[in-house]
Amino acid sequence: MSGLRILVPVKRVIDYAVKPRINRANTAVETAGVKHSMNPFDELSIEEAVRLRERKLPVEEIVAFSAGPPKAQDILRTAMAMGADRGIHVTIEEGKELEPLGVAKLLKQVVQEEKSNLVILGKQSIDDDANQTGQMLAGLLNWPQATQASKVTFEGDDVTVMREVDGGVETLKAKLPLIITTDLRLNEPRYASLPNIMKAKKKPLAKKTLADFEADVSPRLKTLKVTEPPPRKGGVKVEDVDGMIGKLKELGAL
Amino acid sequence: MFSAARQSVLRQAQSQLRFSRPTVIPQYLAFTRLLSTLALLEQREGKLNVSSLAAVTAGTRLGGSVTGFIAGSGAKAVANEAATIQGIEKVIYVENDAYDKGLPENFAPLLVENIKKGGFTHVIAGNSAFGKNLLPRVAAMLDSQQISDIISVESEDTFVRTIYAGNAILTVQSSDAVKVITVRGTAFPAGEQGGSAEVVEGADPKAECPTEWISEDLAKSDRPDLATAGRVVSGGRGLKSKEEFDRLMPPLADALGAAIGASRAAVDSGFADNSLQVGQTGKNVAPQLYLCAGISGAIQHLAGMKDSKVIAAINKDPDAPIFQVADVGLVGDLFDKVPELTEKLKAL
Numbered sequence: 001m002s003g004l005r006i007l008v009p010v011k012r013v014i015d016y017a018v019k020p021r022i023n024r025a026n027t028a029v030e031t032a033g034v035k036h037s038m039n040p041f042d043e044l045s046i047e048e049a050v051r052l053r054e055r056k057l058p059v060e061e062i063v064a065f066s067a068g069p070p071k072a073q074d075i076l077r078t079a080m081a082m083g084a085d086r087g088i089h090v091t092i093e094e095g096k097e098l099e100p101l102g103v104a105k106l107l108k109q110v111v112q113e114e115k116s117n118l119v120i121l122g123k124q125s126i127d128d129d130a131n132q133t134g135q136m137l138a139g140l141l142n143w144p145q146a147t148q149a150s151k152v153t154f155e156g157d158d159v160t161v162m163r164e165v166d167g168g169v170e171t172l173k174a175k176l177p178l179i180i181t182t183d184l185r186l187n188e189p190r191y192a193s194l195p196n197i198m199k200a201k202k203k204p205l206a207k208k209t210l211a212d213f214e215a216d217v218s219p220r221l222k223t224l225k226v227t228e229p230p231p232r233k234g235g236v237k238v239e240d241v242d243g244m245i246g247k248l249k250e251l252g253a254l
Numbered sequence: 255m256f257s258a259a260r261q262s263v264l265r266q267a268q269s270q271l272r273f274s275r276p277t278v279i280p281q282y283l284a285f286t287r288l289l290s291t292l293a294l295l296e297q298r299e300g301k302l303n304v305s306s307l308a309a310v311t312a313g314t315r316l317g318g319s320v321t322g323f324i325a326g327s328g329a330k331a332v333a334n335e336a337a338t339i340q341g342i343e344k345v346i347y348v349e350n351d352a353y354d355k356g357l358p359e360n361f362a363p364l365l366v367e368n369i370k371k372g373g374f375t376h377v378i379a380g381n382s383a384f385g386k387n388l389l390p391r392v393a394a395m396l397d398s399q400q401i402s403d404i405i406s407v408e409s410e411d412t413f414v415r416t417i418y419a420g421n422a423i424l425t426v427q428s429s430d431a432v433k434v435i436t437v438r439g440t441a442f443p444a445g446e447q448g449g450s451a452e453v454v455e456g457a458d459p460k461a462e463c464p465t466e467w468i469s470e471d472l473a474k475s476d477r478p479d480l481a482t483a484g485r486v487v488s489g490g491r492g493l494k495s496k497e498e499f500d501r502l503m504p505p506l507a508d509a510l511g512a513a514i515g516a517s518r519a520a521v522d523s524g525f526a527d528n529s530l531q532v533g534q535t536g537k538n539v540a541p542q543l544y545l546c547a548g549i550s551g552a553i554q555h556l557a558g559m560k561d562s563k564v565i566a567a568i569n570k571d572p573d574a575p576i577f578q579v580a581d582v583g584l585v586g587d588l589f590d591k592v593p594e595l596t597e598k599l600k601a602l
């Protein structure tokens with residue numbers, strides 16, 4: 001089979017364990033001074049790419065990519081500490097964010113420049129919950145796609161992917177080039193060891209700006225407002241099972 | 255901004271030339287006249303997937319005409335079935351078994367061809383595994399920024415969706431010429447019977463599909479479908495093992511006629527199948543009753559169930575976050591309380 005040139009896009013997001021707060025102007029979620037991490041689904045993508053290399057598949061290169069504020073470089077260093085060979089960072093002004101379509105357009109150019117033949121993305125980022133970028137990239141490149149992957153196997157030129165669907169799993173077979181998006185069951189990402197974190201500091205990190213790309217990434221959506229979800233009214237605690245049944249009847253749930 | 259203004263002027267100009275139905279939202283009169291929605295319907299083995307009708311309901315809230323779209327073997331029969339749903343004016347079907355598995359590599363070109371041919375301004379699908387997989391590919395081909403998993407329609411270009419695992423509600427306005435949208439099924443109930451739509455055959459570009467569908471393994475169950483069930487019982491890490499999950503949860507579900515769900519912790523530990531996962535990365539449910547046992551209530555789990563009408567929780571930790579959203583909470587050992595509850599519910 002041909003050598004694998006893997007591209008792994010990663011996103012810096014508010015840490016999954018942090019409860020987001022909405023700003024006073026109701027225009028966005030507060031991000032200043034909030035703990036950020038790599039999007040959990042993207043950790044799975046890096047891990048899978050590294051495991052392909054560890055399975056002795058002909059992995060030529062694993063390139064991590066991120067479009068985001070200057071601090072997104074930290075996320076790329078993490079990806080390199082986990083095993084990516086180098087990083088590409090497209091700096092986006094703090095406070096601005098690309099939409100999935102814009103990211104997909106950038107990625108299309110990166111794929112062409114890097115001659116990537118496998119892109120592994122997270123199925124969704126846990127901030128905007130869009131679940132779009134991988135599919136959009138596949139559409140722009142006219143490549144096959146295998147989304148929500150829970151198992152990936154290579155056999156010669158064939159890639160078999162088991163994917164999570166409503167009610168169970170389905171298995172697809174495709175050939176490279178291919179887009180894969182990761183589901184939580186795909187693997188368990190490793191922790192970067194201290195020596196690997198030190199080594200990652202020396203790995204190449206290319207810095208780019210939007211001006212280096214020809215893609216039109218202007219936003220199509222305008223945020224009108226961001227608000228708190230309606231709070232649920234405080235409930236009651238009951239003493240025993242009879243109390244629970246009684247209360248459920250009272251609420252019309254039984 | 256300019257393109258949005260240009261479009262609305264164009265629409266107003268064009269709308270003079272078209273026959274229009276009266277509308278109840280006068281301020282959007284100029285828009286609604288030209289507005290036409292394509293609602294993607296799903297089928298499985300020649301049967302209409304009723305939950306995909308949420309796309310039709312969302313389409314009717316936009317104000318314009320709604321056309322259903324269905325493809326696969328036996329699509330015509332499914333189209334006839336869908337034609338009886340109120341709110342659909344027309345159903346386009348494409349009869350070809352190449353579309354049976356809903357593979358986006360050939361389904362997206364099929365959909366794009368029919369969207370362009372019909373001049374639709376809105377394309378809507380359910381936020382199911384099928385819709386999530388297919389629609390962003392379609393959106394990219396149309397150069398449109400999709401709006402995922404909306405929970406409400408404010409106007410023809412303004413939509414409401416949740417972000418950050420349901421912890422924030424975002425209202426966005428789209429400037430795209432064709433608005434591509436997926437809808438949360440629990441927010442848009444399927445329409446009533448009683449319609450009589452026209453059924454027509456659509457265009458079939460017969461795009462090649464480089465992906466081969468090999469097999470599937472679906473959890474078989476006689477219980478109601480998790481995403482649309484009126485009642486859901488859900489178990490978490492507190493159940494301790496698959497044996498205990500299987501011993502305690504199904505009888506409780508049966509006593510209530512409920513579907514079974516699970517937290518990610520329960521799925522990861524192998525207590526329950528992944529398809530039962532409720533939460534940000536699993537299914538969104540909004541039943542009349544969500545009864546959970548041994549679930550602490552992490553934000554990722556709450557994302558998938560906090561729109562339930564009534565939430566009841568059994569947990570031995572009185573400080574578990576689940577009690578902050580539960581209407582009825584019982585602090586106790588689920589290994590005692592769940593069997594007792596099951597017996598008492600059966601006796602009702």
